[in-house]
Amino acid sequence: MYLYHGFIQRLNKATEFVTMFFLIMMVVLIFVQIVSRVIIGSSFSWTEEVARYLMIWVAFLGAGFAFQYGAHMSIEVLFKKLNLNMQNIFQIISALLCTLFFLLLIVKGIELIKGSINVYSPALKLPMVIVYAAIPIGAFLQILNVIDITWKFLKNNSRGRTNE
Structure with a gap:
């Protein structure tokens, strides 16, 4: 599982970089x-x-690595x-409920992509498949x-520590 965690860390760093780049491009475009x-x-x-x-992309990419920072809403007081x-x-x-929801997003996202193969954006004529x-x-x-x-939470709890 350590190899998996190392892969996730590298993937998240790359995703953070891409997300940061997209965010900077978005700010520059809005400024222009x-x-x-x-x-x-x-x-x-x-x-x-393009900014839209x-x-x-920033929202969907950022949502993934936001889990690592505990940035998603949760009710920790009761937990x-x-x-x-x-x-x-x-x-x-x-985790199971979230995974089911994300699997639904994958299925519906792929359906949206399939339905928009010949659809292009109004101003740039960019294929909407790229956006979707x-x-x-x-x-x-x-x-x-x-x-x-x-996995990290369960591993920490099995050692008798809470996940802070």
Whole structure:
């Protein structure tokens, strides 16, 4: 399982880098749009479109590695009052429910991709498959991270420590 965890760490670092790059591009494009609107009196239609699509990718990619930072919403007050065995059970149930939801996202995302093979964005004529691919890719990354944090949680609890 250590090889898996090392792989997840490297994958998350690469995903963080791509997400950061997309976020920077998004900010630059929005800045260009604002400046062009003020100076020229008109903005480029493609900057808004690209920024919107980058935002979709940032959200789906970032959701995966957000698990490693504990950045997703949770109810820890009740969870921490439980004994270790109950915490393990709830962690497993939570991981299974999340995984089922992410599998649904993968299936529906692939359906969306299949249905949009000949669909292009209005301004750039970008294939919408590129935009919609964020859904199954992001969901897959979330599944990998849910498995990883659940494994680490259970391993820590088996040693008698709580996951802080």
